Structures are given as C-alpha cells and as structure tokens.
Amino acid sequence: MLKVYHAPNTRSLRVLWLLEELGASYERATVEFTPAYLQSPEHLALHPLGKLPAVDDDGLILNESGAIVQYILAKHAGSxxxxxLGTPVYGKYLQWLHFAEATVMPPVSQVVQHSFLKPKEERIPAVVDDAKATLAKLFALMERELKGKTFICGDDFTAADIMLGYDLNLCKLIQISFADYPNVTAYFDCLTERPAFKKAVG
Ligand SMILES: N[C@@H](CCC(=O)N[C@@H](CS)C(=O)NCC(=O)O)C(=O)O
Known part of the structure; x- marks a missing residue:
C-alpha cells in the first residue's frame, strides 16, 4: 500500500488531498518536521535532501510533490x-499543475525563509518585499484566469486545483494576503470547503 510521509502544512498535503479525492487507500505516516528528523539517516533514505513529501509505493520511493501527483494519477488513469489526455484543456491543466510549484512556490518559500525560518540576523526584508510583489503579479494572473470559472481549468475540479490550492492555503497561513483578488478568494474558499481537503488536513 502507498505510504505517505507527511507533516502538517507541508507539500505532502497535496498528496493526501489527491488520495482523498480519489478515494484511494493509503497509509499516512506523520513525521516530525524538524531538522533532527529530516536529516536523520532514516529520513534521508526516503528523501536524500531531507525534505517532504516522500512516498513509498511497495518499495518504490518517490519525492517531488508534483511528480508524485502525476504518478498517482497515472495509476488511476481516466479519473x-x-x-x-491530448485535449487543449489538458495542455492548460499541465501548465497550471506545474505553475503551482515552479512559479508560485519560489516566492512563497522566500517569504517563509526570510520571515520565519532563517535566524533573525540573516533575514533580508527586501527579499520578502520582492517576493510579495512577485506574488501580487501571480495572484493578478490567477484572478484574470478564474474570471467566470469555478476551477482553474473551468467547471471541473482537477489535480491542478490541488497543487494551487496548497499554495493558497500556505499563503493564508503565513499571512500573504490575496483578499484583494475576489476570484482567487472565492476559488480558495470553494477548494477548502471540499470534504477531501478537510480530511487531508484533519
Ligand atoms: N519541489 C519539492 C519541494 C520540497 C520541499 O521544499 N519541501 C519542504 C516542505 S513543504 C521541506 O521539506 N523543507 C524542509 C527543508 O528544506 O529543510 C516538492 O514539490 O516536493
């Protein structure tokens, strides 16, 4: 059975949310999100960089949340x-799926690093300001894309919404506000009302 190594509010939430949406069986292993655990030999065997998520699918160890999402979807082909596959909306779907990690998460991570994780003397406020300015552009882009839509690809909820929903949830937790973007706010509210999201968080 697929075992998901998870810590609250980390990207492993994407994997749990996906599995809950699919109604798939899995085992959740909640681990400590501390340098001591992440850098332990036990965890480095699961993730050589000492990060989350990691999954173990009957001996196949995988990292990278987006890749894990695509791997699980491939095992539930036609979900x-x-x-x-091959439709124009599939192309857009892939674009948003990867946008969530490749484009949104770098500035979010900069805010996390320079507001919370780095020792106070190493934090650079200008990095936070730049990252927030970048995020404002990304929220504006999403705001335009979501006009007249419920989900990022249209009327249907997809795994791209899981990838992006995680980003918005983290933004909310660390007080990066998107309240000035009504379509993004409505989208976030709709995503976080989903029973599968609540089960994944719970
Ligand atoms: N691109 C990777 C990023 C993995 C990552 O940075 N995970 C964070 C948690 S969300 C982590 O483990 N950070 C701990 C650290 O960097 O020490 C993915 O999507 O899986």
Missing amino acids: HLEPK
Whole structure:
C-alpha cells in the first residue's frame, strides 16, 4: 500500500488531498518536521535532501510533490481529476499543475525563509518585499484566469486545483494576503470547503 510521509502544512498535503479525492487507500505516516528528523539517516533514505513529501509505493520511493501527483494519477488513469489526455484543456491543466510549484512556490518559500525560518540576523526584508510583489503579479494572473470559472481549468475540479490550492492555503497561513483578488478568494474558499481537503488536513 502507498505510504505517505507527511507533516502538517507541508507539500505532502497535496498528496493526501489527491488520495482523498480519489478515494484511494493509503497509509499516512506523520513525521516530525524538524531538522533532527529530516536529516536523520532514516529520513534521508526516503528523501536524500531531507525534505517532504516522500512516498513509498511497495518499495518504490518517490519525492517531488508534483511528480508524485502525476504518478498517482497515472495509476488511476481516466479519473475525474484530469482532463482527457491530448485535449487543449489538458495542455492548460499541465501548465497550471506545474505553475503551482515552479512559479508560485519560489516566492512563497522566500517569504517563509526570510520571515520565519532563517535566524533573525540573516533575514533580508527586501527579499520578502520582492517576493510579495512577485506574488501580487501571480495572484493578478490567477484572478484574470478564474474570471467566470469555478476551477482553474473551468467547471471541473482537477489535480491542478490541488497543487494551487496548497499554495493558497500556505499563503493564508503565513499571512500573504490575496483578499484583494475576489476570484482567487472565492476559488480558495470553494477548494477548502471540499470534504477531501478537510480530511487531508484533519
Ligand atoms: N519541489 C519539492 C519541494 C520540497 C520541499 O521544499 N519541501 C519542504 C516542505 S513543504 C521541506 O521539506 N523543507 C524542509 C527543508 O528544506 O529543510 C516538492 O514539490 O516536493
């Protein structure tokens, strides 16, 4: 059975949320999100960089949340969480799926590092300001894209919403506000009302 190594509010939430949406069986192993655990030989065997998420699928160890999402979806081919392969909306779906980690998370991580994680004397306020300015552009882009839509690819909820929903949830937790973007706010509210999201968080 698929075992998911998880810590609250980390990217492993994407994996749990996906599995809950699919109604798939899995084992959740909640681990400590501390340098001591992440850098332990036990965890480095699961993730050589000492990060989360890591999954163990009957001996196959995988990292990278987006890749894990695509791997699980491939094992549930034809699920309701992906548009039909090869259609134009499938192309857009892939774009948003990867946008969530490749484009949104770098500035979010900079805010996390320079507001919370780095020792106070190493924090650079200008990095936080730049990252927040970048995020404002990304929220504006999402705001335009979500106009007249419930989800990022249209009327249907997809795994791209899971990837992006995680980003917005983290933004909310660390007080990066998107309240000035009504479509993004409505989108976030709709995503976090989903029973699968609540089970994954709970
Ligand atoms: N691109 C990777 C990023 C993994 C990552 O940075 N995970 C964070 C938690 S969300 C982590 O483990 N950070 C601990 C550290 O960097 O020491 C993914 O999507 O899985």
